[in-house]
Amino acid sequence: MKQPRAMTIAGSDSGAGAGIQADLKTFAALDVYGTSAITAITVQNTLGVRDVLEMPTTLVTEQIDAIMEDIGTDSAKTGMLASSPLIEAVAASVRKWNLRLVIDPVMRAKGGDPLLQDEAVSTLRSVLLPLAEVVTPNLPEAETLIGKRITSLEEMREAARIIHDQGPRHVVVKGGHALGDPIDIYFDGSHFSEFRAERIDTPHTHGTGCTFSAAIAAFLARGSSVYDAVYAAKQYITEALRHAPGIGHGHGPVNHFWLHAPALPAVLSTAVSQIGE
Ligand SMILES: Nc1ncnc2c1ncn2[C@@H]1O[C@H](COP(=O)(O)OP(=O)(O)O)[C@@H](O)[C@H]1O
Numbered sequence: 721m722k723q724p725r726a727m728t729i730a731g732s733d734s735g736a737g738a739g740i741q742a743d744l745k746t747f748a749a750l751d752v753y754g755t756s757a758i759t760a761i762t763v764q765n766t767l768g769v770r771d772v773l774e775m776p777t778t779l780v781t782e783q784i785d786a787i788m789e790d791i792g793t794d795s796a797k798t799g800m801l802a803s804s805p806l807i808e809a810v811a812a813s814v815r816k817w818n819l820r821l822v823i824d825p826v827m828r829a830k831g832g833d834p835l836l837q838d839e840a841v842s843t844l845r846s847v848l849l850p851l852a853e854v855v856t857p858n859l860p861e862a863e864t865l866i867g868k869r870i871t872s873l874e875e876m877r878e879a880a881r882i883i884h885d886q887g888p889r890h891v892v893v894k895g896g897h898a899l900g901d902p903i904d905i906y907f908d909g910s911h912f913s914e915f916r917a918e919r920i921d922t923p924h925t926h927g928t929g930c931t932f933s934a935a936i937a938a939f940l941a942r943g944s945s946v947y948d949a950v951y952a953a954k955q956y957i958t959e960a961l962r963h964a965p966g967i968g969h970g971h972g973p974v975n976h977f978w979l980h981a982p983a984l985p986a987v988l989s990t991a992v993s994q995i996g997e
């Protein structure tokens with residue numbers, strides 16, 4: 721049986737809670753074969769981002785070409801894109817390979833460190849958003865994309881409509897940054913839906929947006945409709961937050977593998993104990 725495939729085009733997080741690492745773990749947990757094109761290397765842990773090295777645009781283009789010329793993909797997602805030239809290069813590849821694209825319009829890390837240059841927001845809006853099947857801004861990202869504050873569910877709906885006018889076919893304005901139970905607003909150009917979940921009381925929210933958008937890409941690769949993919953991704957991120965392993969001294973990662981049995985199957989436990997002898 722052919723395994724579904726998904727590609728992440730994003731930054732590396734050395735702490736492995738967000739970025740490429742979170743995306744590949746999410747793909748693996750959802751039984752999708754994941755590939756990656758790295759846009760930038762961040763020196764990062766749960767406390768913050770210490771340094772960033774952007775990849776040359778040609779290297780990003782070549783990674784995507786190498787994946788597509790051999791392995792192919794059923795969906796793709798973007799995360800940290802850092803700068804206008806990288807966004808332009810990724811957009812050219814999306815067009816060249818006709819990628820079915822989920823955009824997580826990453827602008828800042830949880831602690832506030834910038835992951836996208838301010839001047840690149842207009843490139844993201846005008847060049848990449850029109851190529852998206854789905855875009856998943858959090859509240860601050862949605863505010864930046866529309867240029868006004870969002871303070872209510874009604875304003876989230878209005879934001880989704882304005883962002884939809886910028887070109888993506890589906891919009892999910894995420895409510896993780898609001899108070900109370902997080903409500904994500906979904907808009908497909910004609911209908912709104914609300915995806916509600918209970919708020920998990922935890923500081924370990926590093927990589928929630930990456931994980932959520934990677935899960936949407938994974939479910940799309942598995943053949944779900946966009947609505948069903950967002951619905952399933954919402955359940956996946958809620959449980960991943962609930963089972964966060966409590967790693968690090970700051971905003972720790974979620975548990976991408978909450979679906980899987982906590983104990984190793986007997987055959988592996990035996991092999992592991994023999995390796996230790
Ligand atoms: N504490 C929480 N409990 C439950 N769901 C959450 C919590 N924080 C975020 N979420 C959900 O996780 C997903 C990512 O949202 P959000 O944190 O807003 O994005 P980002 O990581 O891009 O800032 C959304 O579906 C949001 O509703």
Ligand SMILES: Cc1ncc(COP(=O)(O)O)c(N)n1
Pocket residue numbers: 730731732733738739740762764799800826828829830835925926927928929930931
């Ligand atoms: C390399 C990289 N990409 C993205 C994020 C944002 O993470 P979040 O999912 O918490 O918004 C991050 N902190 N680092």
